[in-house]
Amino acid sequence: MKREALTKKLLVLGVDGMDPKITRKFLSEGIMPNLQKFIEKGSARKDLSHLGALPTITPACWTTLATGAYPGTHGITCFWRQSPQSLDAVVYNMDSRNCEAEQLWNVTAAAGIKTLVWHWPGSAWPPTSDSPNLSVVDGTQPGSVNMGVAQLDWEKVIAADEEITELQYAPKVERPAGVGCMISDLDAITEEEEPATDMLEIWYGEAAMKGAEIREYIMGPENMEMVIESIPHYDLVNSPLKDAEGWAAAPADAKEFTILTSDGIVRRPALILKNAEGIYDHIAIYKNKKAEKPIVVLEVGKMVSGIVDDINKEGELKPACRSMKLLELSPDGKKLKMWISNALDTAQDKLFHPKELLKDVVEHVGPVPPVSLVGGEDAYLVENVYEPAWDAYCQWQAKALNHLINNREYQVIFTHLHNIDCAGHMFWHLAKNLERWSYTDPKVNQDFIRKFYIQTDKYLGEFLHLLDEGWTIMILADHGLLVGEEFPPQIGEYGGMNVQVMEELGYTVMKKDKNGKTLKEVDWEKTTAVQTRSNYIYINLKGRDAHGIVDPADKYELERKIMSDLYSYRYKGQRVIGLAMRNKDAVVLGTNGPQCGDIFFTVDEGFSRLHGDGLSTVEGAFDTSVSPIFLAAGTGIKENFTTARTIRQVDIAPTIATLVGVRMPAHCEGAPIYQILTEEF
The missing domain is CATH 3.40.720.10 (Alkaline Phosphatase, subunit A)
Structure with missing residues (x-):
């Protein structure tokens, strides 16, 4: 019709x-x-x-x-x-x-x-x-x-100072709140600390898009998304700041510093320049010191987008778009702080x-x-x-x-x-x-x-x-x-398999090393159920799952026990689970079928994260x-x-x-x- x-x-x-x-x-x-x-x-x-x-x-x-x-x-x-x-x-x-x-x-x-x-x-x-x-x-x-x-390079914070004597680069540095950008000993960081998790690569990388399995065991609060994403991480560059030398055309009172791009392998020289009143208030970034025109000119506090520069990606130069901002610049030109965004391939049309x-x-x-x-x-x-x-x-x-x-x-x-x-x-x-x-x-x-x-x-x-x-x-x-x-208990996080609550209830069992330390490895011979993705619990079922130990004849009663235990679970004396139901019953919510778990559950109001673990009617603070x-x-x-x-x-x-x-x-x-x-x- x-x-x-x-x-x-x-x-x-x-x-x-x-x-x-x-x-x-x-x-x-x-x-x-x-x-x-x-x-x-x-x-x-x-x-x-x-x-x-x-x-x-x-x-x-x-x-x-x-x-x-x-x-x-x-x-x-x-x-x-x-x-x-x-x-x-x-x-x-x-x-x-x-x-x-x-x-x-x-x-x-x-x-x-x-x-x-x-x-x-x-x-x-x-x-x-x-x-x-x-x-x-x-x-x-x-x-x-x-x-x-299209991402070719990560975000960076550049600190330039007359007191810095050596150009240094640290990838994916985690910076807790209130900690400044300049670090005096980057070598210690790069040697002792692993780079921050690249969530983009895990979530949206080529391996993920091609169907590769992703295992993420959410073992404790530090594994939770809201904790991981709270901590800023970026590439950090410490650059010496000195009088400009060797430039084709630089004012006599200009100063220079260096920006590293392309995972730290490409250098871009930059000039610190004065305004008409003789105050240092802007910078100009060049491809090299012989270039007549800058890639971009930045004034303090003004973000510039649409900046196109070549990025060296595995030996191949690709034009990429960035945004940049000069965050701070002392009037005497002795120190500055700036940010440059990640770089996106301008020609990526796939x-x-x-x-x-x-x-x-x-x-x-x-x-x-x-x-x-x-x-x-x-x-x-x-x-x-x-x-x-x-x-x-x-x-x-x-x-x-x-x-x-x-x-x-x-x-x-x-x-x-x-x-x-x-x-x-x-x-x-x-x-x-x-x-x-x-x-x-x-x-x-x-x-x-x-x-x-x-x-x-x-x-x-x-x-x-x-x-x-x-x-x-x-x-x-x-x-x-x-x-x-x-701050919620560890159940309902969508990024992987949630261990805490299901382990406390005795359904998920993790292996331990000889010293009794919990490993990120499931003991399938003892595990009867796991909670993965936002709202789903799966029974470890014989004949269906690779390591199944639960007889299909016992599945119904096991589901009943899991739901009962979920309703009884308390955090700070309060019930955490709002609803729990079998797959066949979840048809009333539209969450049944082969792509849903054996049990669908929601977290009760008050214990939800941002979204995803509760009902769509849940309310929060502010x-x-x-x-x-x-x-x-x-x-x-x-x-x-x-x-x-x-x-x-x-x-x-x-x-x-x-x-x-x-x-x-x-x-x-x-x-x-x-x-x-x-x-x-």
Whole structure:
């Protein structure tokens, strides 16, 4: 049945982690004026929320938004996919070929509607339709466009000082909060300490994307994601600072220092220069001392993006885009501190379909700017590097999308932005004065949350003009992000196999060395069940699992005992588990089926991390919640309208299908939000 369209142009503005509860708080403070205009021109619930799918994990929820199907149906049931060979291992999951439900963009493309899917994580890449009407950009990871495949060099902090006598380089240095950037003895660090874990390589590296098993045993608090990501880590360069010598054209009073790039093997000389008043206030970075023009000129406190320089990657020079910022420079030119971002290959088009899209965007908007991954506990870096770098990326993405809208005649566009979620994983948990982070200032981090919502409002404002041009716009999220009330026990972490609680309850047994020290190795002869990925427990079952010891006839009673023990488990005298149910019963939540565990559980409110381990209705400190935002405005949508309907995540895709006049996706389980449409249904 062909349905008459209510709109000819529709744009989905997805913002990962955007929480309607804290959004309403910031709206009342008047700091999100653009979003307020969307609300006044459109329709939403009074609380701006919709009911997110479970688990509240990025790929699972974005796939639900794309298909109108629950995770148990579409099969993307967590950030990772359970390894079919090993209960203690996971494999890469953000692959459209793992999605067992039809994506809406395939429907629109088949209907002759020119469609763009922009960095939609979980079920977009590789494209699953050969229609010439479908364009797809990335989607292999949630961070930013090309983040997983184009990175050539890591972020760096450079300290230059007259007291430094030798150029020194230290990779992936971990810097606890409050510790300065200059280190007097880098040799000791590089000899005694291992480099910080490169989470990008583990999570999004080529090995992961090719399906290699990843084993991550979460043994203690130091293994938990919110702890790992709190500690800033970056390459560190200590450079001598001296009078300029040997330059083709340097002022007599200029000073020089050296920047190391390309994992420390490429040198870039830099001049420290005076302004008209005779004060040192800017620097110029060159390829070499004979170059007539600098690569870039930096003034104190001003971030510059879109800087292209060659990076030496395994002996091959590749042009790469960076951002840089001169953080500090003494007026007498005797010391400075600066930051340079990671470097992204400007020509890496493997995740652009068609590939010409990258060339088009680079030519008319600029190369993809890298975002920052430093910050966390270090408020100085969050304020001066992390937030400004994301701001630059948001501006670039808005310009890129507007360029494609104006020049490529797309009619339906699905987009994703990850700034709020990425920041949330870095420091949201620091916005409450938890004992573990008592040395951080919760009010400072609360203000950072405000800044990221202001940043997002600015981004959304770049698309307001489309409402006057006949577009329909939806603003939505996969989930929200909460500020935790407690430092949680180790269960429900999505990054691997969680040991603590299951070991305490006697279901998971780890091997020990001759001295009784616990090893990162499962004793499968004694282990009856393990907890892996965010919300799943697997029975170590004979005939199914490689090391199975539980007789299938005993599985039902073992599940009963595990659920009973989970409900009885206490942390500081309080119950930790909210819900626990067998796979067959989890159909009521949409978390059943072969890609889900034998038991699905949620952590109770008060013990959730940021998101992913509890229900989508969970709330936290500082007026935060895990609920995702939803509102719609423009052609086909009632203006300034409030609905009392409970909107479920599975309802979004059929609503879009109704608006643009195409059939429902084949596996859709939701229904159109007909109450907000201008025409009766």
